[in-house]
Every structure is written in C-alpha cells, then in structure tokens.
Amino acid sequence: MxxxxxxxxxxxxxxxxxxxxxxxxxxxxxxxxxxxxxxxxxxxxxxxxxATKEELLDAIVDTVVGEVDISMFATLAAPGGGVGWRAALHAWAHSYRAALAAHPNMVPVLAQGPGHRPNALRLADAVFGGLVDAGWPRGQATRIGALMRYFVTGSALGSFARGFPDDARVYAGRYPHLSEAHLLADHQRAIDDGAFEAGLEALLDGLELRYSRLVGARPPAAAPGSAD
Amino acid sequence: MxxxxxxxxxxxxxxxxxxxxxxxxxxxxxxxxxxxxxxxxxxxxxxxxxATKEELLDAIVDTVVGEVDISMFATLAAPGGGVGWRAALHAWAHSYRAALAAHPNMVPVLAQGPGHRPNALRLADAVFGGLVDAGWPRGQATRIGALMRYFVTGSALGSFARGFPDDARVYAGRYPHLSEAHLLADHQRAIDDGAFEAGLEALLDGLELRYSRLVGARPPAAAPGSAD
DNA sequence: GTCTATAATTGGATAGAC
DNA sequence: GTCTATCCAATTATAGAC
Incomplete structure (x- = not known):
C-alpha cells in the first residue's frame, strides 16, 4: 500500500x-x-x-489523568466557601479513583507523579490552589495532596477482595481467621467500594479535626454513621 | 564446567x-x-x-512481605487491650511502608493481593484477627485491612515530591499555584514521610471516632497537633 | 503516510554432555 | 547441578520503495 x-x-x-x-x-x-x-x-x-514509545506512554497516561474532574476546586476561595474543601476533596477523590480504576494497569506509571504532563500538572495546580484558597497553610496543603494521592492510587492499583483465592482449602487449618476469605471475591465491588468510602470518610474526618484546630473552632460533631 | x-x-x-x-x-x-x-x-x-520465572517472582514478592512486622496484632485480645488496635495499626503501617518503600518496584505486583503466598496470607490473617480480637465487627475489620493496604501501597508506589520536575520554568505562567513546586524534590524524604504520617494519623483519628461510636463511648479528645 | 524488509537485541525455556 | 548449544518468538527502530 x-x-x-x-x-x-x-x-x-x-x-x-x-x-x-x-x-x-x-x-x-x-x-x-x-x-x-x-x-x-x-x-x-x-x-x-x-517519535518513541515513551512519547506514546506519556500520551496515554495524560489522557487518563485528563478524565479526572477538578472543577470543584475552582470556587473554594469564595467567602463562606471555607467548609467547601471537604466536599471538594470527597468529590475529587471519587472522580480520581473512577478514572484510575478504569485503567488499573496504568496506575503504576501514573503514580510516579505529574512529570511534564499537562493534565497532571493542571490537576496538581488545582488541588493545591483550592486547598490554599480554603485556608490550609501551604505546607499542609502539600501534604494533603500527597496523602490523597497515596490513598487513591493505592485503591486503584488492585482490588483487595480479588486478591484472595476463592478456594476455601487454601485457608483451612493454616490461617484460622481467614476461614471466610474465599468468599471475598464474590463481593469484590461492594468490598472495594466500601473500603474506599470508609477510608475516605475517616481520612476527611481526621483532616476536619485538624482544620478545626487550625481555625480555632470547636471540633465538628461527626455525623452518625451506620455500624456494620 | x-x-x-x-x-x-x-x-x-x-x-x-x-x-x-x-x-x-x-x-x-x-x-x-x-x-x-x-x-x-x-x-x-x-x-x-x-521451575519458571513466575515462581521466582512469587518468591521475591513474599520475601518482601515477610519483612513486615505483624507481631503487634497477637496481643489485642487481652483484656484492656481494647484501645491497643490503634497503636498496633500505627506501628504496623510504619513497618509495612518501610518494607515496601525499600522495594518500590515490587509494589505493583505485591498490591495484587496475597494470592497463595504464605507470608502475605499470614499477614492478612494477623491483621484481620487482631482487629476482630480488638472488638471490630468482621465486616469493618475487612474494610480496615483493605483501606490500610490502599494507603500504604499508594505511599510506597512512588514519591510524591520526586514526581515534580525541579526546573522552575516548567511551572512559570502556566501553573500559578505550583510556583514553588520545583523545590519539592529537594525535600523528598521530609515531604513524603510527613504526608504519610499526617495521612495515617488522620485515618486513625477517623477510625477511632467510629470505634467510639461502636462501643458507645464518648469520642476521644484528639491530641493537640502542631500547626504548620 | 503507509508499506516491505531488515537490523540488532533480547526474551523464556529445553536437550543433552559431563 | 552447571555447562554449551539451540529453538522460537518477540522487541524497538530504521531504510527506502511507492
């Protein structure tokens, strides 16, 4: 041809x-x-x-990062938006995880940081800027950006539930507390989603505690959660 | 020969x-x-x-997992050990991260779950058993094991600070909030360690809040932290 | 801007000598 | 239990025809 x-x-x-x-x-x-x-x-x-395969890989990675919604960080500077950072982080974390979990094989590459990729740098800029706008000191804003990336990339790297063999004989005798671990794989979605949401809420509760100390307010009354 | x-x-x-x-x-x-x-x-x-290369890979992975200290979960069933789960998770998370961060290239493999690897299964057994001994319902213990793995693997997968180019010109104009991001790489250790510890403490604070609701106690008075 | 042909490595794994 | 020799398939990338 x-x-x-x-x-x-x-x-x-x-x-x-x-x-x-x-x-x-x-x-x-x-x-x-x-x-x-x-x-x-x-x-x-x-x-x-x-030009090279590396250029291709970079392009793929940045496409995935481009799917993450960062619009919620744009409005945190507005007066009265001071409590908005928690909702923004929550929504962002879910969008971030959804984008990464759709392409789990890309996560190890993506987790190396933004490098020179435009979408990744835009994301970092938006998150950091939003947190600073919301009143977080710059040092803490950096840490929050980092710890959120840790949690989200870790959650998208591999399913917790699918990591356990579904053959009950693997556990019998040897691992007494895992006697029902063979059932985990059957509820993969529910367990992974539940763990992510539970971890995210715990993380945000912990951050809110720090924020309230920061601005000298009373700690927030935590919303009642469902026991399990 | x-x-x-x-x-x-x-x-x-x-x-x-x-x-x-x-x-x-x-x-x-x-x-x-x-x-x-x-x-x-x-x-x-x-x-x-x-026999095969896969067998070799499995052996390497389990060697890394074997370096994680899980001894702190053995004593949580003792009476009065009911508050020990937080300290245990804290110590375990640090040991877990240290083992993984020493071999970051293995993290994507390891994060796929325990599979049939003995050390990995022992680890899962110890963590889950310890949390249940400490009074956590089984469903929540599963979630905590999962969310801790998310956070630790994510933190060991790649340095946050090193992910940002150290050339200030990358950010100039285009990414206004990242004007000092070129300095991150110079403080890699401090930033990554700080973010991990901050995230871990926030996570554990959030979990303790849930635990106190679970056992019907007053929420703990959070220890005063240093602002930044 | 796609093709064929090919260079130059490298990969996991096996057979059989010693 | 290590060796040499070998198989067969795969890789990134270039040269040059059309």
Missing amino acids: ARPRRPLLSRERIVAAALLLVDAEGLDALSTRRLAGELGVSGPSLYNHL | ARPRRPLLSRERIVAAALLLVDAEGLDALSTRRLAGELGVSGPSLYNHL
Missing part, C-alpha cells in the same frame, strides 16, 4: 487503541507491532505520528 | 540477587540471563532451582 488519500492513523486513534490494549492485556502487551495490528496497519507506520 | 563439588546456586541466593536487581533497575530488568550473569552462572542453571 502506498500513501493513502486520507491518513489511516492519527495521534488520537493511536492513543485510544493503546489505552484499550493496555486495559485489556496489561502494559507488557503494548508493543508497536501489536498496537499497529489492532489499528489495521503495520508496525513502523506508528512512527509517522509518534 | 561440569557438576561443581558444592552447588553454586541456591533458591535463597537467587531470590536475593533477583531482589537486588529489581530494586536497582526495575522489574523489566529481571531476565533469567541477566540474573544468571549477576550470579556468575549461565542462564539455564537457574532452572535447576526454580
């Missing part, structure tokens, strides 16, 4: 296909040949659109 | 060398040929001690 009338490829098509491939088969399955195959072209054609 | 008088290799030597290699150059650098080179033998010799 010679030069087609219209390009068969584009950066966007390539990145989208690469993300699909990584999601389906892992980072190691992302080779130029394999990706080209999925796109119906031959290997070297990709090099007309991307 | 024929059969040596004494074996040149052993499972332990191989695993130790493999861990060194992964720590120094990443998971992709771990090939049978390369590893054999480090050990001063030729490639196929490894197969006298390990």
Whole structure:
C-alpha cells in the first residue's frame, strides 16, 4: 500500500487503541507491532505520528489523568466557601479513583507523579490552589495532596477482595481467621467500594479535626454513621 | 564446567540477587540471563532451582512481605487491650511502608493481593484477627485491612515530591499555584514521610471516632497537633 | 503516510554432555 | 547441578520503495 488519500492513523486513534490494549492485556502487551495490528496497519507506520514509545506512554497516561474532574476546586476561595474543601476533596477523590480504576494497569506509571504532563500538572495546580484558597497553610496543603494521592492510587492499583483465592482449602487449618476469605471475591465491588468510602470518610474526618484546630473552632460533631 | 563439588546456586541466593536487581533497575530488568550473569552462572542453571520465572517472582514478592512486622496484632485480645488496635495499626503501617518503600518496584505486583503466598496470607490473617480480637465487627475489620493496604501501597508506589520536575520554568505562567513546586524534590524524604504520617494519623483519628461510636463511648479528645 | 524488509537485541525455556 | 548449544518468538527502530 502506498500513501493513502486520507491518513489511516492519527495521534488520537493511536492513543485510544493503546489505552484499550493496555486495559485489556496489561502494559507488557503494548508493543508497536501489536498496537499497529489492532489499528489495521503495520508496525513502523506508528512512527509517522509518534517519535518513541515513551512519547506514546506519556500520551496515554495524560489522557487518563485528563478524565479526572477538578472543577470543584475552582470556587473554594469564595467567602463562606471555607467548609467547601471537604466536599471538594470527597468529590475529587471519587472522580480520581473512577478514572484510575478504569485503567488499573496504568496506575503504576501514573503514580510516579505529574512529570511534564499537562493534565497532571493542571490537576496538581488545582488541588493545591483550592486547598490554599480554603485556608490550609501551604505546607499542609502539600501534604494533603500527597496523602490523597497515596490513598487513591493505592485503591486503584488492585482490588483487595480479588486478591484472595476463592478456594476455601487454601485457608483451612493454616490461617484460622481467614476461614471466610474465599468468599471475598464474590463481593469484590461492594468490598472495594466500601473500603474506599470508609477510608475516605475517616481520612476527611481526621483532616476536619485538624482544620478545626487550625481555625480555632470547636471540633465538628461527626455525623452518625451506620455500624456494620 | 561440569557438576561443581558444592552447588553454586541456591533458591535463597537467587531470590536475593533477583531482589537486588529489581530494586536497582526495575522489574523489566529481571531476565533469567541477566540474573544468571549477576550470579556468575549461565542462564539455564537457574532452572535447576526454580521451575519458571513466575515462581521466582512469587518468591521475591513474599520475601518482601515477610519483612513486615505483624507481631503487634497477637496481643489485642487481652483484656484492656481494647484501645491497643490503634497503636498496633500505627506501628504496623510504619513497618509495612518501610518494607515496601525499600522495594518500590515490587509494589505493583505485591498490591495484587496475597494470592497463595504464605507470608502475605499470614499477614492478612494477623491483621484481620487482631482487629476482630480488638472488638471490630468482621465486616469493618475487612474494610480496615483493605483501606490500610490502599494507603500504604499508594505511599510506597512512588514519591510524591520526586514526581515534580525541579526546573522552575516548567511551572512559570502556566501553573500559578505550583510556583514553588520545583523545590519539592529537594525535600523528598521530609515531604513524603510527613504526608504519610499526617495521612495515617488522620485515618486513625477517623477510625477511632467510629470505634467510639461502636462501643458507645464518648469520642476521644484528639491530641493537640502542631500547626504548620 | 503507509508499506516491505531488515537490523540488532533480547526474551523464556529445553536437550543433552559431563 | 552447571555447562554449551539451540529453538522460537518477540522487541524497538530504521531504510527506502511507492
């Protein structure tokens, strides 16, 4: 085949296909040949659109980060928005986790930090700026950004429930407290979602305690939660 | 070289060398040929001690997990040990993070769950058992195990501070709130350690709030913390 | 802007000598 | 229990035709 009338490829098509491939088969399955195959072209054609494989990886990562909603941090400076930081962090954490959990194989790459990727830097800028606007000292705002990333990336890296074999014989005798661990996999979604939400609420409660000390207010009356 | 008088290799030597290699150059650098080179033998010799590469990887992972101290969960059932769960989780989290942060390239593998690895299953058994002994309902104990893993693995996956380019020009103009982000890398240890400790304390405060509601006690008076 | 052909490595694993 | 030799498949990337 010679030069087609219209390009068969584009950066966007390539990145989208690469993300699909990584999601389906892992980072190691992302080779130029394999990706080209999925796109119906031959290997070297990709090099007309991307200089190196690393550039491709960067593009995929930043696409994922671009799916995270950061709009909630824009309004925290407004008067009376002083309590908004908690709701903003909560909503952001859920959006962040949803974006990452949709592409778990990308998390180890993404968790290395923003590097020079625009969407990742925009995200960091919005979070830090929002927290400072809300009254957090800069040092604490940095820490909150970091600890939130720790929690969210950790939760998206791998399912807790799916990590346990569903064969009861694995646990019998040897691990007395795990006698029902073989059932975890059957409730993966509920357990992972529940653990994330429980951890997020605990984390935010802890931060709110610090915030109330910071501004010299009474600690908030914690909302009653459901026992389990 | 024929059969040596004494074996040149052993499972332990191989695993130790493999861990060194992964720590120094990443998971992709771990090939049978390369590893054999480090050990001063030729490639196929490894197969006298390990059936497959996957078996090797499993052994490395469980070695790392085996470095985590879980002894603090053994005594939580004792009368009056009812408040010990917080201290136990705190000490465990620090030990857990130290073990993982020493081998960050292994974290994505390890975060997939215990699988059939003995040390990982022992760890899960100890944590869950300890929390139940301390009075947590089983469902909540599961969630706490999960959310702690999220936080610790996330914190060990990659440095927050090192993720930001140290070139101030990256941020100039485009990311107004990150005008000092180029300094983060210079204080990597302090920032990452500080964020981990802050997050851990917030998390434990939040859990203690829930625990106090659970047992019908007054919420704990939070210890005064240092502002920043 | 895609193709074919190919360079130059590298990968995991096996067979059989000693 | 280690060696050499070998298999077969895969990798990133380039050169040059069309």
